[in-house]
Amino acid sequence: MDAEAIKEKANSADENITFTDGACENLTQVPDFAMDMAISHMVNAAKDQSVDTIDSAFLDANNPMK
Secondary structure, three states, X not given: OOHHHHHHHHHOOXXXXXXXXXXXXXXXXXXXXXXXXXXXXXXXXXXXXXOOEEOHHHHHHOOOOO
């Protein structure tokens, strides 16, 4: 999945949370079959932390694979 398609999918996941271009570019490394799960995880983490913009640093800090 390319970054533009990811951005459209990610930004429609929750109307109060926005994914930056950089975050969407990083998410291109996630296999397509796991994309919905990855986006959902990040949206839930953002809600838990009262964050409204998900950027590359947020992805790194909340990556369950690290």
